[in-house]
Amino acid sequence: MTPSEIPDAPQTLLLVPTSEGTGLTSTCLGLIRALDAIGLKAGFLKPLRQDELNGPGPDRSTALVASTLGLRPPPPIPQPQMERLLRDDRLDVLMEQVVELQDQAIAAHREHPPELLVVEGLVPTRHGTYATQLNAQMAHALNARVILVGTGDMADPRTLAEQLDMHARAFGGVSSSRTLGCILMRLHNLPSAGQHEAALAPGTAPPMLDAAQLAELRRHSPALATDRFHLIGAVPYAPSLNAPRVLDVARALNARFLSEGEAASRRVLSTSLCARSAANALHVFRPGSLIVTSGDRDDIVLATALAAMNGVPMAGVLLTNGYLPGENMIEMCRPALKTGLPVLTVDTDSFTTAQDLGQMGNDIPVDDLERAERVTAFVAAHLDLQWLKDHLNHGYTRRLSPSAFRHQLVKLAQRADRRIVLPEGDEPRTVEAAAICQRRGIARCVLLGKREEIEEVARNRGIELPSGLEIIDPDSIRDRYVAPMVERRTGKVNELTAEAQLHDNVVLGTMMLLLDEVDGLVSGAVHTTANTVRPAFQLIKTAPGYRLVSSIFFMLLPEQVVVYGDCAVNPDPDAEALAEIALQSARSAQAFGIEPRVAMISYSTGESGSGVDVEKVRQATRLAREQSPDLLIDGPLQYDAAAIESVGRQKAPDSPVAGRATVFVFPDLNTGNTTYKAVQRSARVVSVGPMLQGLDKPVNDLSRGALVDDIVYTIALTAIQAAQNEITNQGKRTVSGTDSTQGG
The missing domain is CATH 3.40.50.10750 (Isocitrate/Isopropylmalate dehydrogenase-like)
Incomplete structure (x- = not known):
């Protein structure tokens, strides 16, 4: 692929949560399913991992998308790596890595590239105070449109509206074309919500907000009062879709199974702490209930067993304080265990255990595919498919962000694989830049200078010179360029003046470029622009079809x-x-x-x-x-x-x-x-x-105040230009059969 054939990146949608507990991953799953329903193929990317939310093991969002939707997104950047770059003030490097992940997510769809890429943003936490800043930076780097993901209570529309307004400001406000709208998740106090927990086709759920509720929300929210910022979905809180399996409870509490039974499939719809006698707690023995009681409460254990044998599908029984029933009691309850009733035990007391249960998160475990599928369908059913279909492909200008540009420079330069001469071979910044380019495969660099002087510069700056980095002593090659230079500038230089001019390494490097020994030249770290470009005007001259540079x-x-x-x-x-x-x-x-x-x-x-x-x-x-x-x-x-x-x-x-x-x-x-x-x-x-531009071969100038990174990117740019010029100039010569010149 040539530089001019760079494919358009798919439109990117960045989902940004307004707080913890919004159900961000569930929103991503549902949105991708909804997009598929309207014929838009979508990919997924979670660029940055948050360990305090994810815990150990694989990234939950990436794994769920892979298992539920069959996509293969790349793993996110680890949190320690992200925070190290932030501490070192290398936000630009972090964003380039995010852009690289974007490329990988797109490349995972080799045969059918996605039309959209859904990106999961960072969740604001007490630890991750940088979440808002990084979400805004990712929106710019990925040229993404933003969908805010909020949650709350419709009984308090003011708080809900203020959350949306505040977070929209980080992306230019609600009037910006970058902010598309919002999806409200896990909404409470929706009278019609309970009857819609069954799986529905995408976009078929009736509106959860009636006209009065929507008007009240808009009264407090300048955002939702505009046409540009749309309420894309209002998803009610559905208890059954937030219910963990007994297996998940055991993992969270580090509990031991006395009988695992159907722990992998039974879900905890409610938790009942039984401190009263069984006769006064009969109402808690209902479907989906997890009975929490001390292990020495034989009456509660027997009552639970009796309810199970009577066909009540309780979630299970959790015994506390480390007490275990006696052998006779276990034998008495064995028929209940045969029904699949899970029994587990912990060493903590009942009150502490109840607190631990209350602190369990609502995140979907990576191996709970049934819940992931149900949540995906439920969210998709509550999104405004017609609005998505009408608006996603309109009204947004494609832009190339600085992070994407820098990443693309490196990527295209690596593909070009060109040999670039650096006449200022012993200049410290140039030496370091050449080492970086050689090591990363950006270009095959040639330093003009004395090897011992360049190696001393490298030692003084702590630079390790890669083995493939080429160093050429100008004194060893100068003589062989005298005759070609005289021939190129017939009547304007002779052997003596040519030999004198070739003591200037910029002139020498330009002659190497003229004779196709290198593909491009970069200079200017210590030379003026005139010193760099004058030899190019005199020796390289203009490309076919151009009359000026x-x-x-x-x-x-x-x-x-x-x-x-x-x-x-x-x-x-x-x-x-x-x-x-x-x-x-x-x-x-x-x-x-x-x-x-x-x-x-x-x-x-x-x-x-x-x-x-x-x-x-x-x-x-x-x-x-x-x-x-x-x-x-x-x-x-x-x-x-x-x-x-x-x-x-x-x-x-x-x-x-x-x-x-x-x-x-x-x-x-x-x-x-x-x-x-x-x-x-x-x-x-x-x-x-x-x-x-306009030269037959690429020569590029540097600012004398250039940083090492500036030189690296200019070398990359020159390598890409060389590859492009080769294709363009061949085509022009084929068409015109002529060669134009500038200078003399």
Whole structure:
């Protein structure tokens, strides 16, 4: 797969709980079942594990989805690993790992990729105070739409409404296109709820909120009073669906079975602590009741046995205080045991045991497939299928998040497997970046420099140089490039001047690139932009079909990555050049997974302004449209009209780009360079670039203040560009049979 063939990721739905005990996993199961009922294939992902909720063993959500729905989601990131990255202020790395899990969840559906991916968010707990922050970050990283999952009591609609409003704010509020709506789970005080515990087909349960209840909820909730934030489902509390098996009780209390009986299938619908005589407790011997009593209460034991022999399907009997019935009593009760009645014992007293039972969670055990299936069907039955069908595929713009962009850079670079030369081979940041790229398979790096000097840099910084990392002494190879350089620049250099210029490692690396000994070049950690690009203009020249070289920056805004061009090369392009910059930038964006929507930036929008500068942008837009009719491009547009949806609707309501632009083409270098630096510094936005475009082979410049990560991503970007250029240039040469040049 080439970079330009990156498939569109399925739409992602992030389910965010407002508190503990909402039944989050049950909601995920029911939603996936409901989506299947309307013909939308969905995958599942739980990116982050919470040990305090899950306990030891496999992740419960992932295992239940696998056993109930037949999906194979990847295991979540362990909680210690997540918290370590948060402590080290490496949230960006954590989000890249989340994006990698998203890819794995999609890849699990090899033959039929899912149309949607349901993602289970973090539950806010007293320990996990970071849950809200990480849920918001995951929404951005995965470009996910958010469904809030709440729970509560319809007798207290104010509290329920306030929960929804508060949690919606973390995702832009209820007016944001990111927040879809909410699903209310385990609702109490719904008069009509009890009659609907039977399994129903998805979407067939009658509405649980009548008009008066819904009106009361909306009165307290600005969220539910809007059309954009929808009540997707109201699921009543169903006692039978929250009933644990006796086996689950035994596990939770670490109890011992005296007779296991049907412990794996009998469910605890109620718990009765019997401290009175049997004659005064006859009402507790009913179906689904777990009788809790001291082991020396022979009267209660006998009464339980008698009820079982009379056909009452009680859940079981739990004996406390560590007391066991005598042999004669056990023999007397043996007929009751044959009915399947479970009997278990604990060492704690009756009161403590009752407290322990009250603290048991409502989570579905991973091996309780019957309960998981019933809950899945029950939740699906109470969701608004028609609304999901009408709204899930509309009204949301696809964006590439910074985390997804960085992850994608590494992934595509690994696939490209290119050899990249680094002329500043003994520069410490460059050495470390080369080691990282070599170790991770991002590129096969070539450091130009003296081996002993590079190894000393590595020792001083504690860097272990990978065995495959190539180091070339420039003195050992310089002479062989003199003749090819003279030939390339006939009449402009001779052997003496060529040999002198080749003492500059950037020139030497550029000659290696020209002769196809390497696939790309990255420099600029200590050199100026001019030092890096001048040899490329003189030796590499432009690719077939292009008459100029331009540049773009990838701007990693908080919610998405956009492209700025040209911010580094062309001081004052004319209309024809500006049109070419727009087309180059759109193709570069597409090659890196960004859907190109090109805004030609000016101080005027549409026909509102006049003058030479505006007319240049207007003419460039027309030329670009003529050359690429299918490209979404518009101009002139002011920056706010291009970037902000509300402003775009007001200033350019008919524009296919306004408010949704992903590629911003500036009218001149003064505007472009000033804007990119203002955004980068004032908004603390990471920028990757400049990436040169239009060259026959990729050469890319670094900022002299670049961090190691910046260099790593620029190397990755160069490797991808090399793979893309090879395919594109071959096609252009085949069509045109010509070679264009720039510079001399």
